[in-house]
Amino acid sequence: MIRKLQAIALDCEDHVRLAQFYADLLGGRVVADPDAPDWIEVHGFEGTPLAFQRVDGYQPPEWPDQKRPQQVHLDFDVDDLDGEEKRAVALGATVLERADEIRPGANWRVYADPAGHPFCLCLH
Structure with a gap:
């Protein structure tokens, strides 16, 4: 059984910029993983974390x-x-x-x- 929604991920060209936009909009913080350079998340606001994935040709x-x-x-x-x-x-x-x-x-x-x-x- 699924326990909870872990994140909502959005494709984009510039995942760092988009993550910062949503962090600023929602009062959250950007969380990056150096082992996943094309993936970044926003945490620290009420609700499900948002994730952003860099996609070539978006x-x-x-x-x-x-x-x-x-x-x-x-x-x-x-x-x-x-x-x-x-x-x-x-x-x-x-x-x-x-x-x-x-x-x-x-x-x-x-x-x-x-x-x-x-x-x-x-x-x-």
């Missing part, structure tokens, strides 16, 4: 287009959507959609991380 998703679809996206609870959006963008995120401004009842906004993976900030 092609980012094109959201919402399905030419290169997202294969996974992350949702994060926040108390202040505007404040956390400003912080995420300052760290290198790109706003993809402010769903709360265009869809009645929506409580989330969609962003791309520096490697192009979509993620959402969701008003808790």
